[in-house]
Amino acid sequence: MIKKPDPCSHLFPVEHNQTVCTECPVRRLALFHGVEEKDLAWTQSYRSSQYKVAPRKEIYREGRTSDFMFTLYHGWVAFYKTLGNGKRQILRVALPGDMLGFQANLNAVMTHSAVALTEAVLCAFPRKDMPELLRNNLSVAKRLTELNARDMNICQTRLVTIGQQSAIERIAFFCTELFHRVRSIYQQPEAMEVFFPLSQEDIGDATGLTKIHVNRTLKALREQGLMEISSRTLKIHDLKALEELGGFEPSLIQTYSLY
Amino acid sequence: MIKKPDPCSHLFPVEHNQTVCTECPVRRLALFHGVEEKDLAWTQSYRSSQYKVAPRKEIYREGRTSDFMFTLYHGWVAFYKTLGNGKRQILRVALPGDMLGFQANLNAVMTHSAVALTEAVLCAFPRKDMPELLRNNLSVAKRLTELNARDMNICQTRLVTIGQQSAIERIAFFCTELFHRVRSIYQQPEAMEVFFPLSQEDIGDATGLTKIHVNRTLKALREQGLMEISSRTLKIHDLKALEELGGFEPSLIQTYSLY
DNA sequence: CGAGGGATTGAGATTCATCAATCTATGTGG
DNA sequence: CCACATAGATTGATGAATCTCAATCCCTCG
Numbered sequence: 001m002i003k004k005p006d007p008c009s010h011l012f013p014v015e016h017n018q019t020v021c022t023e024c025p026v027r028r029l030a031l032f033h034g035v036e037e038k039d040l041a042w043t044q045s046y047r048s049s050q051y052k053v054a055p056r057k058e059i060y061r062e063g064r065t066s067d068f069m070f071t072l073y074h075g076w077v078a079f080y081k082t083l084g085n086g087k088r089q090i091l092r093v094a095l096p097g098d099m100l101g102f103q104a105n106l107n108a109v110m111t112h113s114a115v116a117l118t119e120a121v122l123c124a125f126p127r128k129d130m131p132e133l134l135r136n137n138l139s140v141a142k143r144l145t146e147l148n149a150r151d152m153n154i155c156q157t158r159l160v161t162i163g164q165q166s167a168i169e170r171i172a173f174f175c176t177e178l179f180h181r182v183r184s185i186y187q188q189p190e191a192m193e194v195f196f197p198l199s200q201e202d203i204g205d206a207t208g209l210t211k212i213h214v215n216r217t218l219k220a221l222r223e224q225g226l227m228e229i230s231s232r233t234l235k236i237h238d239l240k241a242l243e244e245l246g247g248f249e250p251s252l253i254q255t256y257s258l259y
Numbered sequence: 260m261i262k263k264p265d266p267c268s269h270l271f272p273v274e275h276n277q278t279v280c281t282e283c284p285v286r287r288l289a290l291f292h293g294v295e296e297k298d299l300a301w302t303q304s305y306r307s308s309q310y311k312v313a314p315r316k317e318i319y320r321e322g323r324t325s326d327f328m329f330t331l332y333h334g335w336v337a338f339y340k341t342l343g344n345g346k347r348q349i350l351r352v353a354l355p356g357d358m359l360g361f362q363a364n365l366n367a368v369m370t371h372s373a374v375a376l377t378e379a380v381l382c383a384f385p386r387k388d389m390p391e392l393l394r395n396n397l398s399v400a401k402r403l404t405e406l407n408a409r410d411m412n413i414c415q416t417r418l419v420t421i422g423q424q425s426a427i428e429r430i431a432f433f434c435t436e437l438f439h440r441v442r443s444i445y446q447q448p449e450a451m452e453v454f455f456p457l458s459q460e461d462i463g464d465a466t467g468l469t470k471i472h473v474n475r476t477l478k479a480l481r482e483q484g485l486m487e488i489s490s491r492t493l494k495i496h497d498l499k500a501l502e503e504l505g506g507f508e509p510s511l512i513q514t515y516s517l518y
Numbered sequence: 519c520g521a522g523g524g525a526t527t528g529a530g531a532t533t534c535a536t537c538a539a540t541c542t543a544t545g546t547g548g
Numbered sequence: 549c550c551a552c553a554t555a556g557a558t559t560g561a562t563g564a565a566t567c568t569c570a571a572t573c574c575c576t577c578g
Contacts, residue, residue: 081419104404104408148407149364159350167534215558231543426565475527
């Protein structure tokens with residue numbers, strides 16, 4: 001369920017200490033992965049600015065046009081669609097390095113909305129410059145295709161989870177997947193506790209369950225000694241069993257590691 | 260004449276009357292949409308053969324490699340994934356002109372399976388030639404990106420349907436969407452009855468419901484005078500009401516009309 | 519005419535949603 | 549520093565939606 005979404009006028013330019021692409025810590029994850037050092041100044045010229053967004057603020061909205069696409073530099077973002085009845089489906093959680101707002105038809109209206117889950121910093125690229133950028137830099141074009149294919153794969157996997165699994169299986173899968181992605185992104189391959197800012201309602205919107213049922217299911221997972229979420233932290237107690245329960249195939253991890 | 264490899268043991272080459280790309284009736288829908296007439300002979304040189312598949316036969320399988328990608332020339336095909344517990348989720352129904360088996364990483368194993376829903380005819384393209392084809396023909400590369408973006412959009416829309424709607428809403432949406440696609444593909448914009456070869460179990464696998472519940476729900480749709488399915492025919496009695504019920508937005512039709 | 523795959527129907531169990539209330543942590547203004 | 553407001557988490561009770569099991573029916577095809 002969605003609250004009243006805020007109007008879209010809340011992207012604040014980062015005034016001081018803008019980072020540069022040559023020193024970007026998430027570049028290995030992002031669109032400019034594979035761009036040669038010597039070309040980075042040039043690709044950066046396509047970046048118009050960095051923007052800061054407060055938690056729970058909308059970045060762009062379904063059905064509207066957007067002049068920019070973004071790379072998420074810092075923070076977490078959720079993509080979602082809303083239904084006429086007010087229900088909300090979270091399509092994907094974006095982590096640092098992920099692209100926001102790319103669509104094949106650069107002029108069409110957005111097919112989904114994006115909202116910040118935490119405070120977030122975005123690198124903005126004017127949409128109108130993309131055709132030129134892609135034409136002039138094949139490695140960026142190739143990278144874009146790879147990222148899209150990965151996202152497609154993730155979307156299809158979620159379709160299976162939501163269509164065919166029970167509540168506890170869906171939540172196990174969802175958390176396991178995110179857990180692996182977070183460890184990979186933040187380069188904490190051994191961590192068993194990771195930052196996890198989603199509310200139970202967010203988890204429900206992502207897995208197609210009500211927040212009440214999410215609560216009960218999390219309780220079950222906790223009591224079974226598999227995992228627990230508290231104070232914005234996800235603690236995994238038995239990764240193997242959790243993967244088993246959710247039907248998570250470890251080979252999926254590769255998919256996240258286009259990095 | 261170079262000897263081309265055989266894609267798959269149960270795909271039978273079409274011996275007689277192979278069609279040529281220059282006269283292809285589904286080209287406007289397919290990968291070679293936008294290729295200039297003078298270049299078609301050249302693009303066709305990438306096509307190794309046409310193959311025929313019997314209903315219910317597998318075309319390629321999740322977890323295995325595949326030497327070919329295909330354009331569906333005739334018939335219907337379903338993409339699906341299977342879970343450890345034997346459950347199956349249909350990801351998408353492919354109609355003539357759709358591509359089968361494209362993945363960004365051409366060497367990776369397939370992320371889903373494909374099965375023929377009817378007798379089908381496929382145009383096969385050796386996977387290894389794709390990089391060269393894309394490099395040499397920008398309009399094909401661009402087309403590929405468009406088709407992928409459309410598929411992504413469809414996948415996300417299905418995620419919303421399955422995650423947030425009731426059985427009758429899901430089935431209404433699923434049938435409405437397919438109905439519009441079929442009318443568009445077969446150029447019958449006014450038809451209120453279309454060919455529809457899916458079993459109730461297929462519909463269940465696509466919408467995340469059991470075949471029994473699909474049956475009861477179809478009965479309800481019939482009794483409400485909205486639609487009915489019988490002897491492989493989908494009859495729409497009240498399109499407006501059906502779109503309303505399923506939350507189908509007519510603007511989605513454009514999405515299907517990259518054609 | 520029999521076999522087999524779908525379609526249909528019924529009965530009962532289970533999962534999950536809904537409604538409603540309480541509780542807890544956190545932040546805010548006075 | 550406290551009183552209060554608020555969002556999120558938790559729990560209970562109840563009902564609806566959907567699944568499971570089981571039986572029968574109806575085509576189509578050989």
